[in-house]
Amino acid sequence: MTSQASVYRRIVRRETHSSRAGAAITVAVVIMLLAVAAGGAAVYAIVHPPLWAGIQAGFRELAGFRSTVRYALLAAGIVAGLLGILLVILAVAPGRRPRRRVDSSRAAVAVDDKVIARTLAKKGAEAAGVSRAQLSVVVARRRAAVHVTPTAGVSIDRSAVEDAVLCAGASYGLTRRPRVVIAEKAVVG
Amino acid sequence: MNSTNRVLNRLFLLVIGLVVLIAGATAVAVTTVPAWSHLWKRSAPGWQSTLEHAQQLGLASIGVPRPVPWFLAATPVIALVVIVLLLIFVFAQGWGRLGRVVDGWHVADGETDAFLTVDVEVARDAIRQAARGIRGISEPAVTAYRVKGEPALKVTVSITDGIDAATLVEPLESALREWDGLLGEEVPVYLQLTPAIGEGVRAPLRALTAGRRELSLVE
Numbered sequence: 204m205t206s207q208a209s210v211y212r213r214i215v216r217r218e219t220h221s222s223r224a225g226a227a228i229t230v231a232v233v234i235m236l237l238a239v240a241a242g243g244a245a246v247y248a249i250v251h252p253p254l255w256a257g258i259q260a261g262f263r264e265l266a267g268f269r270s271t272v273r274y275a276l277l278a279a280g281i282v283a284g285l286l287g288i289l290l291v292i293l294a295v296a297p298g299r300r301p302r303r304r305v306d307s308s309r310a311a312v313a314v315d316d317k318v319i320a321r322t323l324a325k326k327g328a329e330a331a332g333v334s335r336a337q338l339s340v341v342v343a344r345r346r347a348a349v350h351v352t353p354t355a356g357v358s359i360d361r362s363a364v365e366d367a368v369l370c371a372g373a374s375y376g377l378t379r380r381p382r383v384v385i386a387e388k389a390v391v392g
Numbered sequence: 393m394n395s396t397n398r399v400l401n402r403l404f405l406l407v408i409g410l411v412v413l414i415a416g417a418t419a420v421a422v423t424t425v426p427a428w429s430h431l432w433k434r435s436a437p438g439w440q441s442t443l444e445h446a447q448q449l450g451l452a453s454i455g456v457p458r459p460v461p462w463f464l465a466a467t468p469v470i471a472l473v474v475i476v477l478l479l480i481f482v483f484a485q486g487w488g489r490l491g492r493v494v495d496g497w498h499v500a501d502g503e504t505d506a507f508l509t510v511d512v513e514v515a516r517d518a519i520r521q522a523a524r525g526i527r528g529i530s531e532p533a534v535t536a537y538r539v540k541g542e543p544a545l546k547v548t549v550s551i552t553d554g555i556d557a558a559t560l561v562e563p564l565e566s567a568l569r570e571w572d573g574l575l576g577e578e579v580p581v582y583l584q585l586t587p588a589i590g591e592g593v594r595a596p597l598r599a600l601t602a603g604r605r606e607l608s609l610v611e
Binding site for chain 1: 393394396398401402403404405406408409410411412413414415416417418419420421422423424429432433436437439440443444451456458460464465467468470471472474475478479481482485486539540542544547551553554555556557558561564565568569572578580581582583584585586587
């Protein structure tokens with residue numbers, strides 16, 4: 204019997220990282236379309252000789268390396284190069300999903316970053332003495348960033364907001380002091 | 393939690409990415425680096441000649457009256473093989489979901505000797521019942537997957553805006569332990585806490601669920 208610890212490790216790893224299925228399926232579909240086009244063109248060239256003559260003329264153009272061919276090749280090369288870099292990045296980057304693990308004695312628990320951001324926004328708004336609509340939170344890996352728009356005539360205690368957000372975020376691994384930005388413009392209360 | 397082969401997905405992206413990157417870099421080098429341009433100009437006539445004087449295949453048996461270059465005949469076959477392999481690759485994604493949490497456990501004591509089967513619906517109803525008293529969450533969605541050859545449950549719970557998810561872990565654990573007690577065994581559980589969707593969308597979904605229950609009672 205497989206140990207539950209290894210099952211949990213696998214579950215958490217799979218649920219907090221992208222499978223890259225979407226990218227892989229997209230690339231596979233594009234290759235299939237190219238294969239259909241190449242196969243169809245080859246069959247048509249076999250039964251319809253003028254097309255094969257046209258393809259041979261294309262080869263000659265390419266071999267001739269005239270300026271139009273050169274520019275087209277350069278443009279195609281740049282596009283292909285960028286696409287290749289994007290695919291390699293997708294292959295090797297961790298692909299973390301916006302959710303993080305929370306300690307539990309019974310299950311593998313993961314909380315979406317949106318849930319955490321909403322919790323931090325509530326705590327931050329309470330500490331700043333503003334409404335939830337005046338505060339936005341962005342959750343990064345180790346710290347949160349809070350943007351507060353104050354109410355006209357009411358000052359905001361920055362350190363109180365930082366403490367409230369830091370305290371609420373600690374259980375989600377947000378151990379670094381949050382960055383709190385207080386907007387220069389205020390809203391009328 | 394599904395059984396999608398992630399290593400294969402990444403390997404596929406890496407190989408295709410490297411092929412496309414090398415092809416693109418070669419095209420750029422051939423057009424911008426003089427030494428590569430010379431190489432291209434010198435070798436291109438040779439490739440062209442190879443293509444034009446490639447070995448001819450007679451395809452009279454399939455109704456093609458004149459011989460054709462071998463690579464022209466091979467292209468549709470290779471394309472077909474590539475398409476079939478990629479279709480297998482695409483349709484292999486996303487499997488591993490189970491309809492049963494328990495499938496054929498042998499239960500044997502002095503009085504009983506039987507095989508036990510438990511559908512996912514049983515786990516879902518039990519966990520929903522146990523979680524009913526927890527405030528600030530939606531009805532849990534429960535699915536089962538095979539992970540490392542063992543059944544595991546995925547329980548997804550939507551949380552009402554602003555409620556601290558960390559405070560819900562303990563009551564949800566208790567709900568899961570009630571399910572453990574019912575089953576008599578601890579099946580691995582992945583609990584995912586997600587933000588609630590808008591009230592306007594949730595209300596009709598609840599109504600639909602209630603309607604389905606009534607229908608199943610009539611049946």
